[in-house]
Amino acid sequence: MKYLFKILKDEHWWGGTADHGIRMPFDEKSEYSADFRLRAPNQTMPLFISDMGRYIWSEKPFKVDISGGEITMESEYEINMYEGGTTLRDAYLSAMKRYFPFSGKRVMDEFFSSPQFNTWIEFTYDQNQQGIIEYAESIIREGYTPGVIMIDEGWQKAYGDWTFDEKKFPDPKYMTDYLHSLGFKVMLWVVPMVCPDGKYYRKYKDDMSHFLRTEKGKPALVEWWNGVSCILDFTKKADNEFLYSQLDRLVADYGIDGFKLDGGTLQMYHKSNIVNGEDNFEKTPSDILNIKWNEFGEKYPYHEYKDTFKGGGKAVIQRIRDKQHSWDKEGLNTLIPNGIVLGLIGHPFICPDMIGGGDYLAFLPDRFSLDEELFVRMAECSALFPMMQFSKAPWSTLSEENNACVKNAADTRMKFKDYIIELVREAEVSGEPILRNMEYxxxxxxxxxxxxxxMLGNKFLIAPVTKKGHTQKEVILPEGKWKLYNGEVINGGKKLTLDAPLGRIIYLEKLF
Structure with a gap:
């Protein structure tokens, strides 16, 4: 069934997937198409909201086309438009309270109180105990406040066999204890995949209570970024117990604090992604399979997701997907637009990707060309997001001068930490975005x-430089009195051009 909605004059729309935030807002002249039934990238919600107070909602993923001043949606399920008020904030609050209200459940302060560190770009698939210890020691030595450290892909024996590779990690208990003594919370990377030639495949291949299955009852083989694997089905009690037992053992035996739960996208679970069949045995919709995987990880207070459908309203740590080491090609240019949309679809607890970029392919020796200015500006843009995450170590990557600029960005964040945590506490109950666009x-x-x-909450306007070679920043300043980062009080209602050399983050405080 198709549903048609007319875009009003001067109306702007946001929604669907945060991954397309760079293309928003949509207006009468926009051309856009996406089919969330097949692919729901990064964080996706079946929600569109407008700055005239209207919103569109469905309980299921849909296809959307925007063209000729109209929004056309296609779905087997009901799609409705509502009048939530007259503003973007009205529309968001009305939709949120009706369809994905926040429970007040708390998220952990350590994600917000200091920068996070992830080992992915430093080590990629060669995660190892000695390297991680040295990396953590260098974080402290360089004057950063310890917080969360995530050990990324490559620590495990195999996909589905979530035990430490003893060749790389001869004494993981010692490592975890030592990282704790430095002040870190320790997280491990996990995906819902199982190697189709490993011991757990052999053990459970004929047991229908495990794995997503083809229509003929065979373990479904699905494509993902590392090849072809079996995939766990979290609508099944046995698969939940299978993975919980392994992760709980890591917590009990080694003191692991939590998990980075990657993959398990709607697309991975979709029947079109099964390479040895046409559908799954139970015909479970792919959105439900993704939702169940995302619910699985909520047991662990320290967690991170980046691939969620209908995750709005939950006390879940979310990360913008892997970004390129680029100014304008899926890199720095996308951080603020995508961050804005995340808040507008019910995800306030957000982290931009790793500073410098988190797509490891961009860092391979035969193709990597370091842009130190870009690295600094990504740090400055990330610093006053709700969260900030490093991977590539700036102290071993940048010049002394540019390393100092990055450290200044992290230090600036520390000045805001109490305010950010205050906003987190409010968002846990109110559901309001922490990072807000100006229209909101x-x-x-x-x-x-x-x-x-x-806007960071309703108090601070943040205006980082996001264009190469720019040492000034044009800021749109609303009416009222504003205090610049240096203490100068400025009257609003105008455009300002402010000096913004490397090492300076432009921010202004609204004086009420």
Whole structure:
């Protein structure tokens, strides 16, 4: 069934997937198409909201086409438009309270109180105990506050066999204890995949209570970024117990604090992604399979997801998907626009990707060309997001001068940590975005198209430089009095051009 909605004059829309935030807002002139039934990238919600207070909601993924001033949606399920008020904030709050209200459940302060560190770009698939210990020691030596450290892919024996590779990690208990003594919380990378030639495949291949199955009852083989694997089905009690038993053992035996739960996307679970069959045995919809995987990890207070359908309203740590080491090709240019959409679809607890970029292919020796200016500006852009995450060590990558600029960005964040945690506590109950676009906070002032500055709560305007070679920043300043980062008080209601050399983050405090 198709549903048609007319875009009003001067109306702007956001929604669907955060991964397409760079293309938003949509208006009468926009051309856009996406089919969330087949692919729901990064964080996706069956929700679109407008700055005229309207919103569109469905309980299931749908296909959307925007063209000729109309929004056309296609689905077997009901899709409705509602009047939630007259502003973007009205629309969001109305939709959120009706369909994905927040419970007040807390998220852990350590994600927000200091920068996170992830070992992926430092070691990629060669994660190892000695290297991780040295990496952690260098974090402390360089003057960073310890918080969360995530040990990424490559620590395990095999997909589905979540035990430490003893060749790389001869004494993981010692490592974890030592990282704890330095002040870190320790997380491990996990995916819902199982090697189709490993011991657990052999053990459970004929047991229908395990694995996603083809229509003929065979373990379904699905494609993902590392090849072809079996995949766990979390609608099945046995698969939940299988993975819980392994992860709980890591917590009990080694003191692991939590898990980075990667993959398990709607696309991975979709029947079109099964290489040895046409559908899954139970015909379970792929959105349900993804949702169940995402619910699985909520047991662990320290967790991270990046591939969720219908995850709005949950006390879940979310990361923007892997970004390129680029100014304008799926890199720095996407962080603020995608972050804005995350808040508008019910995900306030957000982390931009790893500083410098988290797509390891961009860092391979035969193709990597370090842009130190870009690295610094990514750090400055990330610093006043709800969370901030490093991987590539700036102290061993950058010049002394640029390393100092990155450290300044992290130090600036530390000045805001109490305010950020205050916003986190509020969002746990209110559901309001922590990172907000200008239109959300200052409706109908002509700010809908702004996506290179944002509000941190309702108090601070953040305006990082996001373009190569720029040492000044044009800031759109709403009416009222504002205090610049250096203490100068400025009258608003105008555009400002401010000096912004490397090492300076432009921010202004709204004086109420």
């Amino acid at each position: 906070e200052f409706p109908h002032m002509g700010y809908a198209e702004i996506k290179d500055q944002f």
